[in-house]
Amino acid sequence: MFICSSSVNLSCNYLELSTDQSKGIFHYEVRFLPPVDSVHLRMKYLNDHKDKLGGTKTFDGITLYLPILLENQLTVFVSKVKDMELQIRILFKKKESLKNCIHLYNVLFDRVMKTLNYVRFERKQFDPSRPKIIPLAKLEVWPGYVTAVDEYEGGLMLCCDVSHRILCQKTVLDMLVDIYQQNVDNYQDTVKKTLVGNIVLTRYNNRTYKINEICFDQSPKSEFQARTGSTSYLEYYKQYHNINIKDINQPLLLSIKKTRSNPDFNENVQFCLIPELCYLTGLRDEIRSDNKLMREIATFTRVSPNQRQLSLNKFYDNVSKTPAAQDILNSWGLSLGKNFNKLKGRQMDTEQIYFSKTTVSAGKNAEFSKFAVSNEMLQVVNLNNWVIIHLRIDIRAATNLLDHMKQCCKSLGMKVSKPTMISLDRDRIDAYIQALRRNIAMDAQIVVCICHNSREDRYSAIKKICCSELPIPSQ
Template identity: 25%
Template sequence: MSRIRDACYDPDKKVQPAGYQGRVEIWPGIETSIGRCEGDELLMQIDQRFLAARKETALDVLRRVMLKHKDDGELLGRTEVAKALIGQVVVTPYNNLTYRVESIDWATAPVSLSTVSGPHGKMTFQQYFVQHYGAAGHITDLQQPLLVSQPANRALRRAGTHEIRLVPELCRMTGYTEQMRSDVRMMQAVARHTKLDPPRRKAATEAFIHRLTTNSNVQQTIHAWDVEYGKELVGVEGRRLRPPQLQQSGKEFSYDAGKAEWGREVRSHPLQQTVTPVRSWLVLVTEQHRANVMGFVRLLLDVAVGMGVHYNQPELGIVTDAVQSYIERVGKDPRVLDLVLAVFATDDEQRYSAFKQFMSCHRGIVSQVVLAKTIRGQPGTLRSVATSLCQQINAKMGGTSWILNFGFESYPMVVGIHCHADHREQKTVVVAAATYNRDLAQYHNADRFVDTDEQAMQSVASLIQECLENFRAKNGAYPADVLLYRGAISDGQLKKLIDTEVSGVRSVIGGLSTNKKIALTYMVVSRNVGTRFFQENGKTVGNPLPGTVVDRVVTRADRRDFFVVAQNVREGTASPTYYHVIVDDAGRKMDDLQLMTYRLCHLYYNWQGPICVPAALMCAKKHSQLIAHNLHQSPATSLRDRMHFL
């Protein structure tokens, strides 16, 4: 196997999805880690990983982008190439290593001299690759610029290897393009190899264990250390929390844990808190999809009546497929619009970002984007789409779809903190999404742009202060409790987080003028964990049902931690969410923290079902992704407090 960053892949066992042999290869892999868990047990996490290696090279991408912008000038062409390549991960087949592209060196080419010396002095990059890799290092385009990457290995950085030069022609692109992701059949073909259901994943894990415990070279090495690998998966007893009772306009209902979805109930009753009538709104669509969209709008209006939301008839705006056409149509509309519904013909991230930037930053109008293919289909399916769309719009305009009765005497401020790195701009956006009402359903979003991880941690204190002041402005007093869920943190950053971020938040809270000290609860939330749970059903295994909690055997002896599977998974194997409680001033019981956390996964109004993390953290994540995607301005002030999520 070949080690690529934190995982090991087996290029010899690569597979090509049926029908797409010439476009992408799937390399199967394994990621493992060993840690000391409860009872002083040493346990190994084993998780399957897959690397998508495309046939096209970085040079193919470079040429395609330059050709597309050949009439726009070389400077603009290079800018567009940087957008397409910087931040991307490439794999070099000559050594099966991956690199993240940090920049493009337009002044250096394969014929330039490298830092490596040969028998006759300095070698060119071309000579170096041919000498070291033979035919695999053969280069045909001698004038192509080189890619620059920072070494992922810390030892190389300490040794002074600060930058690595790569030849685009020898770098294969990884991951999926937007065009690939929009190809439903292709993604289905890929999913047959990558989305392993519990029986297949369990079998693959046991096959790896068998390789470990029967390979003579492995056995010889570990026996020299007096170590032995176990031969079976570890059994652990979990428990399942009952689905909570949801409330919607006086009606109380629950849901079937096996399906974990309540779309029918949402459509059957008025939403908990609806917005004022949507009087003036605009639907933008291309002529090609006009008839289909008008039929869907009629269905949307019908569904909205049952949900207690009133829409006036919209005005239809016919546009071309170019984003500028959408923007110009909104820009010349003389009315004060409550809503713009834009129907895009295809999934295009740049078009989406540009449209959202204009709507949120320049016009301050609530907007909703939907793909034309999403609103085609059977009436039953379309009613579900219309339900989701109606409640999303209601939430964006300040409404609430449903609530849970938490039974608070004094309700807390629940905060989600998420960081999103923009590799193209070398910036990180840090977002705090904090509740400010009793139902924990309204959010204030605060954000900062920073350059480093340390600055990100330092900025959290000021974000929390802004959220606390907003809470006081809305309620006349500060909250008695702050319950904070912190995402996007690795174990290696934990000490720095405690020393810098938590300390800063404590200073902010301690400096407030309150009658009673505010209790802080700080939890680090990890989605990228290698732990997987299989629920035994007789002789077969399946996914744990939503609400499954595991807080023993596989948790750490030196931590207050637990796993929760909150969501229902229809494809593949459920991935649990890991919670590490690093601060608990309120002294809550673990059972109470687990129940509170699970229930908070039910308050995200983009889906009629529980999600994998508390809603505040998901809102922070969505907000950070949106403004990081070319939205380097804060949303219009008029939208900041009333948008549940952007």
């Protein structure tokens, strides 16, 4: 079949990474005699000889990576520790191939992002110095990037894409006050439902924390054990951050993180955070449900190809003009190129969309939704046997859904039969599971669950039944 197309120039979001042939990634194994159990102490003792190793290294307690090859197969350093000699034996293992260095290169770019003062959210990095403000909603949109180094046909490359993060300008304390004024009786339950599981940012150190619990029995006046002894949160923030906490009766936010200082033990570290110093991040349900606000946010987050190109140029300039970032790359023999990999592509001619009784052009932007909802389908599948599960209090919503489906499907040439309607008395996960197991028949075409609100645990339980245990299309 002959397909018409025309040649077009393309540019992709991959930056070339050049490697210095005189350097590489050299793998060493480090042993201590007598043995040292603490990873922290191993790092400390090895750092005493950092200059002899060239100044640049990455070390996890056993494995050492250097960008240079040491003179001897076995290098031995001696440190004085409490009137005794400690031997540090560094044994050369091999020079790593490029494909085995990918993880290390990604770690290096995380360090580069730190030198640019970017804030990390999961795998993405955001620039707090260039926020876009949405004043009426009291929101900020932070521009940022997601990066990944990998090996391709053209060699080593950095994939760099544009990303955005939503940040609330109101503090968590402001939100607590609003919730209290609106719902005094169920204040604590509402606060937990609103905040637990969300990510907050503390601006005094630009770090992020996940809220695991709300400590209503604690306040900034509560004391905890610091390195210097027992102190209150009021005194701690005044001494170490020069911050005067205004509301001394607010509850505390508990965040639990796994420590990375000692990988041999999976210990948890607890952080108690002050609500008036925390800001919620991400899209919450009330933001998602506001169509007008989502359209305004989209004006910042939906970027055109030209805007994407400008953002990538901005990223390259930031890395190139930051001495600390260049030092990290140069010390490992890396250099970032500005070539965005120009490509030749083919642009296909516009497609024709075939309906039962007519044919329309998809157009330049492939937008044919208005035709799709008003023309009979080429091949109709009638909905004869299906199930709707809903709470008893949502019977009106279920009836309205059914009426609208019958009305909309008529123009598609599709017949919608009356479904099996299942009413639940309580909004419990096990109630949905039992209703699904009892009512999904072999000849059922689809099951629709109408839920009172959005909950991830309920959604996961329903999808597990409908996708794995009793496979059926579900909505």
